Amino acid sequence: MSDLTRLTASDLASKLSSGEVSSAEATEAHLARIREVDGDVNAFLHVNDGAVAAATAIDRRRAAGEHLPELAGVPLAVKDVLVTTDMPSTSGSKILEGYMSPYDATVVAKSRAAGLVLLGKTNMDEFAMGSSTEHSAYGPTRNPWDLDRIPGGSGGGSAAAVAAFEAPLALGSDTGGSIRQPAHVTGTVGVKPTYGGVSRYGSIALASSLDQVGPVTRTVLDSGLLHDVIAGYDPHDATSLDTPWPSFAAAAREGASGEVLKGLKVGLVRELTGFSAAVDASFRAAVAKLEAAGAEVVEVSAPHFEYATAAYYLILPAEASSNLAKFDSVRFGMRADVSGTVEDVMSATRGAGFGPEVKRRIILGTYALSAGYYDAYYGSAQKVRTLIQQDFAGMFADVDVIATPAAPTTAFKLGEKLEDPLAMYANDLATIPANLAGVPGISVPSGLSADDGLPIGIQFLAPAYEDARLYRVSAALEAMLVDEWGGPLLDRAPALNGGSR
Amino acid sequence: MSEITPDLVRHLGVLSRIQLSDDEVTTLTGELDAIVSSIAQVSEVATSDVPATSHPVPLVNVFRDDVPGEMLTLEQTLQNAPDSDGSRFRVTAILGEEQ
Numbered sequence: 001m002s003d004l005t006r007l008t009a010s011d012l013a014s015k016l017s018s019g020e021v022s023s024a025e026a027t028e029a030h031l032a033r034i035r036e037v038d039g040d041v042n043a044f045l046h047v048n049d050g051a052v053a054a055a056t057a058i059d060r061r062r063a064a065g066e067h068l069p070e071l072a073g074v075p076l077a078v079k080d081v082l083v084t085t086d087m088p089s090t091s092g093s094k095i096l097e098g099y100m101s102p103y104d105a106t107v108v109a110k111s112r113a114a115g116l117v118l119l120g121k122t123n124m125d126e127f128a129m130g131s132s133t134e135h136s137a138y139g140p141t142r143n144p145w146d147l148d149r150i151p152g153g154s155g156g157g158s159a160a161a162v163a164a165f166e167a168p169l170a171l172g173s174d175t176g177g178s179i180r181q182p183a184h185v186t187g188t189v190g191v192k193p194t195y196g197g198v199s200r201y202g203s204i205a206l207a208s209s210l211d212q213v214g215p216v217t218r219t220v221l222d223s224g225l226l227h228d229v230i231a232g233y234d235p236h237d238a239t240s241l242d243t244p245w246p247s248f249a250a251a252a253r254e255g256a257s258g259e260v261l262k263g264l265k266v267g268l269v270r271e272l273t274g275f276s277a278a279v280d281a282s283f284r285a286a287v288a289k290l291e292a293a294g295a296e297v298v299e300v301s302a303p304h305f306e307y308a309t310a311a312y313y314l315i316l317p318a319e320a321s322s323n324l325a326k327f328d329s330v331r332f333g334m335r336a337d338v339s340g341t342v343e344d345v346m347s348a349t350r351g352a353g354f355g356p357e358v359k360r361r362i363i364l365g366t367y368a369l370s371a372g373y374y375d376a377y378y379g380s381a382q383k384v385r386t387l388i389q390q391d392f393a394g395m396f397a398d399v400d401v402i403a404t405p406a407a408p409t410t411a412f413k414l415g416e417k418l419e420d421p422l423a424m425y426a427n428d429l430a431t432i433p434a435n436l437a438g439v440p441g442i443s444v445p446s447g448l449s450a451d452d453g454l455p456i457g458i459q460f461l462a463p464a465y466e467d468a469r470l471y472r473v474s475a476a477l478e479a480m481l482v483d484e485w486g487g488p489l490l491d492r493a494p495a496l497n498g499g500s501r
Numbered sequence: 502m503s504e505i506t507p508d509l510v511r512h513l514g515v516l517s518r519i520q521l522s523d524d525e526v527t528t529l530t531g532e533l534d535a536i537v538s539s540i541a542q543v544s545e546v547a548t549s550d551v552p553a554t555s556h557p558v559p560l561v562n563v564f565r566d567d568v569p570g571e572m573l574t575l576e577q578t579l580q581n582a583p584d585s586d587g588s589r590f591r592v593t594a595i596l597g598e599e600q
Contacts, residue, residue, distance in 0.1 A: 102577035195557045209556050238563045239556070310540040321517060328518070330590050335583035342592040343518065351520030356528075359519055363510065363529060364536060366517040377540070380547030385554040387546060421532055422539055438557025464558055 004029040009074050009168040009222040016062070016073040023055035023062075023073030027117050030075045034119070034166045037496040042141045043151075043161040045080050046087050047120040055117045070249075071225055072115025077167035079158045080121040081128055082213070083202040084108050091204040092124040092154075094137040095327050095334045095353030105202025106237065107171055107213050107230040114229045119167050122157030126355045127324065128178055128206045130154050131427040134418050135357040142414070143186060145454055145493050149411035152182030158216040159186040164496055169226050170216040175206045176312055177407070177431025179214050180443035180459060184406035187445045187455030187489045189474075190216050191223045192431075194464045195438030196241035198227075199234035207319035208239070210312075210435040218490060220444060220475040221256070224248035227467070241465075248471045255472030256479045262294035264473065267399035269302050274429060276409045278449040282456040283405040286446040289480050290403070290473075300399055302391035305433055307384045312432045313425055314368050314381035321365030327353065360421060389437045396463045401473050404430045406443040406457035430459060440467040444474045445489045446481065455489060505534040 004012065004026050015021040031051060038044050048054075058073040083089040083101035090096040104112070112118070125135035133141040133156030141156040143149040144164035151160040158170035159182030172179040174192035183190030191214045198213045205211060215226035227248040234240045254260065268287065275283070291297050329335040329342075329349035336348035354362070368377040395402060407427055417423045434441040443457040458477070462469040482488055510529050514521040521529070575588060584591040 099581055102573050102580060196560070235565065239558075239560060241558065304546060307543055307546055310543045313536065313540050314543060325518075329583060330592055331578075332581035333583070339593070341594050341597045345593055347515075347518045347520040350518055351522075354519065356525075359521070359525070360529060360532060360536075362517050362519060363513045364533060366513045367505075367509075367533070367537070370513075370516070376544055379553060380543040381540075382553035382555060383547035383551040384543050385557075386551055389554060389557070422535060425536075436557065 005033045005165040007168065008219050009071060009217065009225060010219070012074050012168055013070050013225070023058045023117060024052055026073065027051050027055035027075050027119070030119055030167055037164050038166060040142060040147055040496060041144055041160050041164050041166070042139055043122055043157045043164060043166055044077070044120045045090065045092070045123050045138055045157070048087055048118050050086055051075070051117055051119055058115050058117065069114040069229070071229060074116055074169060075119045075167055076111055076116040077119050077122050077158055077161045077170040078108060079155050079170065079172050080124055081173050081204050082108055082171060083204065084118065084121065087118070087121050089121065089204070091128065092126040092136040092138065093353065093355070093358070095349070097334065099332060101202070103202060106199035106234045108202065110230050111171070116169070116229070122155070122161050122170060124157055125154035126358050127204065127320070128154035128173060128175055129320070129357045129361055131177070131181055131424055132414070132417070133157060134414060135355055137355055140414055143411045144496060145187065146411065149413055149454070150185065152185040152411070154178040155182050155216060159183055159188050159190065162216055162218050163188050163490060163493065168218070169222060171213060171230070172216040173203055173211060173213050174435065175210045176316065176435050177428040179216055180431045180441055180457070181407045181427060183216065183443040184457030185411035185455065187493065188216065188218055189220055189223050189442065189444050190214065191227060191442045191467070191470065192434060192440060193227065193231065193467050194241070194440045196239050197243075197245065197440070197467060198230050199237045199240050201234055201236035205323040207316040208323065209319060210316060212435070218488065220471060220478045221249060221252040223442070224252035224471045243465065246468045248468055251468035251471035252475040255475030258293055258476045258479060260472040261290055261476050264295040264401070265399040266290055266295050266297045267300035267395050267402045268297060269305060269395070269402060269404055270299050271302050271305050272404050272430060274408050274426070275405045278451040279405045279407070279409060279456050281450060282447045283458055286458045286477060286481070287403060290477060293476065293480065298399060300395040300402065302388070302395060302433070304384060304387040304391050308388055308433045308436055309425060309429050311381040311384035311388070312428070312436060313364070314377050315385070317361040317365030318368045318378050319365070321362045321369065324358070324362055357421070385436050388433055392433070392437045392439060392463070400462070401469060402461040404459045404461070406430055406459040410449045410452055410454035410456060434461050439464050440470055442470045442474050444478055448489070448492065505530055505537060
């Protein structure tokens with residue numbers, strides 16, 4: 001039965017639909033896998049004790065002849081930044097320990113309506129601030145490829161859960177790379193949709209002009225299937241785009257034939273540097289594959305990308321300092337047991353409830369927004385944002401998609417960058433520009449590092465609203481690479497035996 | 502451009518309602534100084550002729566009809582409150598003695 005955890009969501013959905021497998025069996029297999037390996041991986045903060053009952057309810061509906069959505073009965077892991085009525089939602093923070101939301105995030109409600117079975121909530125850097133999950137108040141997640149290494153962040157829990165076969169699908173959120181960078185270091189697939197393409201209602205806000213919710217999976221098609229479930233207009237989210245979206249699963253299926261690559265113009269960004277030799281080599285090899293399949297590869301220029309990380313670390317803390325003001329010890333969350341005025345209690349609560357990275361960013365954001373500095377910092381960062389959007393517009397006038405390595409290095413060791421915030425921030429240099437410009441991005445595995453045998457991802461970026469193009473192109477590359485490897489990259493990950501901890 | 506001092510960090514802690522220990526102030530002063538020096542480079546290209554962008558995708562303000570929406574019940578609103586009297590959030594004194 002444990003083989004059920006190795007199936008892609010697409011294949012599992014077929015077996016569920018044909019009646020070969022029940023959702024209860026599939027769900028129990030994943031719960032067993034979680035029990036077996038999650039003591040080591042720590043991908044989950046909470047496991048849903050109602051999962052089997054939800055699966056059984058789907059099985060009953062199917063048995064009664066009801067026509068169910070394609071993914072009905074497939075298990076799903078949910079990043080803890082997304083609120084759920086039946087499980088605690090903490091966003092990886094002590095200040096929200098035990099918080100039970102009175103409503104479901106829209107993406108969670110849509111997932112339930114599509115018959116997906118919620119397995120549990122996944123670990124993350126506190127309030128999604130980080131690139132390693134080491135900033136979680138509940139301990140780090142470990143990379144299934146090497147338990148001494150980081151699984152990326154902030155959504156390391158979701159990426160590790162799918163990489164360790166604890167879930168076929170997961171939901172993530174991406175503010176500066178929190179879906180794509182974990183995909184890169186865990187050999188999985190992650191998509192940041194166009195800004196506004198997926199509702200953020202019920203996603204605990206980090207930086208509202210950057211946040212986007214998206215799929216975390218093992219294959220491009222599975223991301224497309226999940227993206228189809230969660231995409232679309234939501235009146236509860238004022239930034240939600242009222243746009244009809246094509247089927248991303250159909251785009252992935254269409255792309256897998258490789259025809260899409262013939263005549264496709266792929267741009268490589270001249271100014272994007274700072275990747276390790278092994279990451280660069282894997283990237284070049286993947287680009288050569290695209291070229292051999294008929295793509296035209298050209299160099300494009302983004303002169304302002306070098307300022308993207310700096311602008312991001314002004315805009316994000318500024319917006320976060322405002323968004324996190326709601327943790328005031330009055331309406332929900334922790335309240336410190338101290339005497340004094342409500343402001344004294346508030347300060348003591350926030351001092352005790354927030355971890356070091358969250359404090360660092362709130363203080364930084366408060367500084368960037370303070371009188372006398374606003375124009376020099378936040379105002380300038382917003383101008384850089386304009387320049388980066390202009391860079392993208394210029395590049396997309398010449399090419400269909402942009403390709404970059406997804407992150408500078410393979411997974412680094414736990415603890416390696418924890419005391420050096422600037423080194424940690426540099427992990428997002430390839431992913432941040434997409435958030436500043438609102439364009440969609442995907443990270444798909446390009447291979448294993450010649451140095452350390454760890455996974456590497458290639459990122460594709462497309463113009464806003466052109467998410468389907470990403471699915472076509474990356475499905476084409478994925479099909480060629482899996483063929484070359486003789487199977488999915490994750491087949492080469494070391495077995496997790498469990499019980500070592 | 503950076504002028505991060507322990508006093509400034511302490512002041513920012515007050516503004517952001519985060520109680521900081523002396524150790525935290527010391528650590529944050531050094532870290533913020535390094536971070537601010539690094540991110541200050543944005544001013545190199547942010548010249549006066551560049552318009553600022555607040556959101557990545559052009560958006561218009563959103564209105565809905567002025568009718569009651571799906572609101573939380575009183576019970577739902579208070580379910581996570583650290584303290585309440587059943588119909589309101591309860592807090593300690595709003596004003597200090599000298600106020």
